[in-house]
Amino acid sequence: MSRPGYLRSAWPWRSAVYLLSGALAGVVALVGIVTTAVLGGALAVVLVGLPLLVLTALAGLPVAWAERRRLGLVDLDPAPPQHQAPGAEGLWAWLTTRLREQATWRELGYALLFAGLLWPVDALAVTVALLFPLSVVATPVMMATVGGGEEAKVLKQWTVTTWPSAFGFAVLGVVLLALGAYVLGTAAGARAELTRLLIAPRDGDLGVKVVELSRSRVRLVDAFEAERRRIERDLHDGAQQRLVALTMTLGLARLDAPEGALADQLARAHDEAGKALAELRELIHGIHPKVLADYGLEAAVSDAADRSPVPVDVDLDLPGRFSQSVEAAAYFVVCEALANVAKHSGADRAQVSGGWSDGRLALRVRDDGRGGADVRGGSGLTGLADRVSVLDGRLSLSSPPGGPTELRVEFPCELTDPADRCG
Numbered sequence: 001m002s003r004p005g006y007l008r009s010a011w012p013w014r015s016a017v018y019l020l021s022g023a024l025a026g027v028v029a030l031v032g033i034v035t036t037a038v039l040g041g042a043l044a045v046v047l048v049g050l051p052l053l054v055l056t057a058l059a060g061l062p063v064a065w066a067e068r069r070r071l072g073l074v075d076l077d078p079a080p081p082q083h084q085a086p087g088a089e090g091l092w093a094w095l096t097t098r099l100r101e102q103a104t105w106r107e108l109g110y111a112l113l114f115a116g117l118l119w120p121v122d123a124l125a126v127t128v129a130l131l132f133p134l135s136v137v138a139t140p141v142m143m144a145t146v147g148g149g150e151e152a153k154v155l156k157q158w159t160v161t162t163w164p165s166a167f168g169f170a171v172l173g174v175v176l177l178a179l180g181a182y183v184l185g186t187a188a189g190a191r192a193e194l195t196r197l198l199i200a201p202r203d204g205d206l207g208v209k210v211v212e213l214s215r216s217r218v219r220l221v222d223a224f225e226a227e228r229r230r231i232e233r234d235l236h237d238g239a240q241q242r243l244v245a246l247t248m249t250l251g252l253a254r255l256d257a258p259e260g261a262l263a264d265q266l267a268r269a270h271d272e273a274g275k276a277l278a279e280l281r282e283l284i285h286g287i288h289p290k291v292l293a294d295y296g297l298e299a300a301v302s303d304a305a306d307r308s309p310v311p312v313d314v315d316l317d318l319p320g321r322f323s324q325s326v327e328a329a330a331y332f333v334v335c336e337a338l339a340n341v342a343k344h345s346g347a348d349r350a351q352v353s354g355g356w357s358d359g360r361l362a363l364r365v366r367d368d369g370r371g372g373a374d375v376r377g378g379s380g381l382t383g384l385a386d387r388v389s390v391l392d393g394r395l396s397l398s399s400p401p402g403g404p405t406e407l408r409v410e411f412p413c414e415l416t417d418p419a420d421r422c423g
Contacts, residue, residue: 011074012181015188016130018073019122022191025066026119033059033115058098060107063114064199071195074188079200082106103199110198118191125187129180136173140166247273289331297327301352304335309342310350310367317355321417329391330363330409333384337365337407345369345405361411371403 006012036056043049068079082103086093098104135155143152143166152160160166250270257263292300298318305312321327334352341350347369354363385395392412399405 006185007178007181012184014073015181015184016126018070018188019126019184019191021070021073022114023119023123023126025063025070026114026122029059029063029111030115030119033111054095057108058104060104060109060111060199061098063111064107067110067114067195068200071192071200074192075196079196082200107199110195113198118194122187122191125184129183129187130177133173133176133180136176137170139169139173243273243276292327292331293324296321297330300327300331301334304331304338305352308338308350310338310345310347312338313349313351315351315353316363318361319356320415322356322361322411322413323416326361326391326393326411326413329384329387329393330361330411333388333395333407333409334363334365336384340373341365341367341369341405344373345371345403347403347405356413356415359412359414361413362408363410364406364408366404366406369403369405370401371399371405372401373397373399373405 033056036052036059040049040052040056044053064081068081071079083101084097086097132155139152139154139160140163143149143160143163146152150161152166154160154169158169160169247270250266250273254263254266254270257266289300289303291303296318298314298316301316302314305314322330338350338352341347345367347367350365350367352363352365354361356362388395388409388411393410395407395409397405397407
């Protein structure tokens with residue numbers, strides 16, 4: 001409003017429309033809320049009024065919907081709703097979701113404030129800043145029509161009997177109209193900020209985005225794990241079986257072939273097929289080990305310990321199964337830690353321990369190596385730390401020079417199948 005071109009812009013009129021529409025919408029909201037509340041309370045004794053009382057509780061939804069769209073008249077920033085999507089389809093799921101949300105009750109509070117107090121303020125601002133100046137500007141017109149060219153009432157307070165006085169009031173009205181434009185802009189801006197604060201706060205929008213981003217990251221992790229399992233299953237049931245059949249066929253042909261160049265070629269082909277099969281099995285195991293999917297985290301960690309070049313003691317107390325994403329993340333953290341132990345630590349022995357308690361899964365990988373490891377030094381744990389953080393977990397590394405090195409990982413999680421391990 002401090003710019004010189006404000007009076008020539010559309011903003012004064014947009015402000016006037018915003019306040020005027022607020023006054024009209026407030027009257028409609030007042031009538032609607034009072035009607036549903038009174039009828040619902042009167043008919044509640046025969047249960048017919050209960051749906052009306054529910055509608056009264058949800059009155060803030062249409063009011064907030066309309067207010068968010070009216071904000072576009074004076075505020076160019078979008079004002080998205082703060083509601084969450086129902087977890088299931090149907091009216092009941094939608095209704096229970098809305099009644100449990102803070103946004104619903106905040107919007108109801110705004111609707112009551114709007115219907116009881118704010119719309120009269122809108123009407124007062126329009127009347128003082130627009131209608132009164134326009135009435136003063138129209139003094140010559142009123143004198144020429146209603147007053148028969150002899151007199152005119154200005155705001156029903158002052159009587160004008162001469163044309164110079166009438167035109168003088170008209171000039172005064174123009175000045176008041178210009179000043180009223182700034183009053184309209186100020187009032188509309190204040191009303192818009194109050195509305196946004198109550199039903200569409202900017203930080204609330206950011207919070208919704210952060211929550212949705214966190215959920216989308218978890219969904220991506222779940223989808224990634226499902227895709228890993230699908231690839232592992234396809235390779236295990238498809239390509240691996242074909243390689244097994246090829247290896248067997250080459251082995252039988254090698255036994256039946258006479259000594260000579262053909263037998264030597266069959267022997268080399270048989271060896272290469274065996275190597276390819278071993279590499280494929282290792283690849284399948286690295287994608288998503290079948291033992292993890294079938295028997296859970298404890299069995300998978302024990303299998304990884306058996307395959308480690310460094311002797312590993314396993315001491316886990318896991319009373320059941322966890323979600324697939326948690327088990328996969330925990331398993332690959334342990335595998336990466338054991339791989340680092342074998343490659344970099346110079347340790348003679350390592351230990352994997354941990355358990356589940358009070359809704360948290362905690363694992364620890366410890367070795368007696370030289371220490372000095374750094375998670376930022378290209379150890380492969382940085383990506384796993386990001387993956388752990390997606391699941392609201394925490395990964396920490398302690399590795400002073402001279403050792404020992406200890407890596408800890410924790411996940412907030414619940415048991416999904418305690419019966420598997422409790423028997």
